[in-house]
Amino acid sequence: MDNNLISSLVARFGSAVWDQYQVVRWMYYDYVRVPTGGTSQLQFFRVPAGALDPNATSVQKTIEQTNVPKATSFGQNYFALSAIRTHVNLLPKNRQVAAIAANSRAVSRGYSGIAAGVMQTAYNFLNQGTLEIGFGDKQYLTLERPFVNVPPGAGVEIGNISGNFPAADVATGPNKYTTFWTQQSTDPRNIFVVSPTLVIEPEQTINVAINFYGANSPSFTGTFIVDDTPTYATPGFEVGMIFDGYLIRPRQ
Numbered sequence: 001m002d003n004n005l006i007s008s009l010v011a012r013f014g015s016a017v018w019d020q021y022q023v024v025r026w027m028y029y030d031y032v033r034v035p036t037g038g039t040s041q042l043q044f045f046r047v048p049a050g051a052l053d054p055n056a057t058s059v060q061k062t063i064e065q066t067n068v069p070k071a072t073s074f075g076q077n078y079f080a081l082s083a084i085r086t087h088v089n090l091l092p093k094n095r096q097v098a099a100i101a102a103n104s105r106a107v108s109r110g111y112s113g114i115a116a117g118v119m120q121t122a123y124n125f126l127n128q129g130t131l132e133i134g135f136g137d138k139q140y141l142t143l144e145r146p147f148v149n150v151p152p153g154a155g156v157e158i159g160n161i162s163g164n165f166p167a168a169d170v171a172t173g174p175n176k177y178t179t180f181w182t183q184q185s186t187d188p189r190n191i192f193v194v195s196p197t198l199v200i201e202p203e204q205t206i207n208v209a210i211n212f213y214g215a216n217s218p219s220f221t222g223t224f225i226v227d228d229t230p231t232y233a234t235p236g237f238e239v240g241m242i243f244d245g246y247l248i249r250p251r252q
Contacts (some may be wrong), residue, residue, distance in 0.1 A: 022191055023248055027242055041087065049061050074204075096235055129145065133206075153187060
């Protein structure tokens, strides 16, 4: 058999060369659904793709929600952790419940700043929680207000949203003339840098959770409101945990 063909097959399907390594820029991420009635804890890197989200049992995780190879571990490779990010993600409009998905004003007015509105609840949510990270049986990090102190440092920053107000004053509705949007920092300078870089060994047990001590996280039940015609529904939120760094794997 031609040597070039053999080399090509080995490169594509062959065994790893365990005495030679390559370093690849990489992120491990995991998104979990936030229970609509609030929760005392969100756990990450425990449910790989193909399994069901424990907080949304009808939702099977795909590569969109996680890329971890197995529960509580990054598998057989070394991983050099250089930064940590969190990401609170309001589900896309067409994935929300029917009352939200079908409403033409769901973004510009439905997610408003009134007392029980989605954005006010999200603001309260983003200012709570304690991030706890452990490897094996050792605690590595405890950090308050992770959504503020460990932001994604990426994405589109929304400075203002349009006020899609009715042409004439409508008597119904708790507060017709308010728009409010809250989000985490998108500035890459604000991410949580791990210094010195931490090397996570193959098959090392990883325990990552955001705990809400004292009281459960805010409830999103019935927080969607269209101001001139009060409409209450429950929006879907996801929280992501992102470990940013370098994958160290055997050369193929």
